[in-house]
Amino acid sequence: MQTVSLEQELVSRGLRMTHQRRLLIQIIQGAESHLDAVALWERARGQDPTLNKVTVYRTLAMLKKYGLVDELDLMHLKGGKHYYEARASRDHVHLACLKCGRIQEFESSLFEKLKGQIERQRRFNIKVVRVEAGGYCENCRDR
Amino acid sequence: MQTVSLEQELVSRGLRMTHQRRLLIQIIQGAESHLDAVALWERARGQDPTLNKVTVYRTLAMLKKYGLVDELDLMHLKGGKHYYEARASRDHVHLACLKCGRIQEFESSLFEKLKGQIERQRRFNIKVVRVEAGGYCENCRDR
DNA sequence: GTACTTGCAAAGATTTTGCTTCCAA
């Protein structure tokens, strides 16, 4: 998903592309890790010191509402905050190491099959799915 | 999992069985739905009006630490609270309807296979796993 | 008796709301 298309996505839904939204979207899409609202705000302030934290929350709520970002908890490793990532073309599992805190992502066709099974067997129309596992990663498991 | 065994579980780990803990455990195990800390507290107060909310948070943290309850978010349908359920013998998916708010549970061997795949392919030792899906349930999907 | 738990009060962390001003279309 490109920056342009996400912007167009918003515009096509009748939303205004303010420079604040453009900046926040760029940061989310360019982030190498999962950001929570405050982390996102701090990065955004580097570019635009007047950008308010409330705008971050409102923008995230809007992106979530339109399904453009996914909201994660990452097993509450660091309290109750929520983390955000640009919605990927393919869903993936998040693995959170309880020891070192590393977050890995894992894609699997089994995950896709599981979703299909739920949709068919329960006639449940899935809009968002989240799989998070807590445990010990390769580096930490034997220590 | 019986009340007794959960109590024994705690005792065997050197924890004290206070009447507050006993009451909270009974409520969690007997609950027909997923309770958040405050809902649990309200039920507990019916039995013991002096039981403090802080004790609920501390007890939940302790049960979570020892892997005796699972903590859920249920797709944040109603804000950022956390919900708790006695750990089941078999993991299950939670399906949250975005329209009516109903929570369904779904067990699947595919889920078990997915866990196995993660453990093998990533050499990741899973301790807790959570699958939550948001979408439209059978009753709401066509409306 | 002693260490672990609880209750109480207060603080901390995260997110939301009301309202005025601003600006994208």
Added chain:
DNA sequence: TTGGAAGCAAAATCTTTGCAAGTAC
């Protein structure tokens, strides 16, 4: 121009912490 969006301040929600008093073992 005009309705949607941002900024600011304040509040609401959820959870944690410090410490004195209580209690399970």
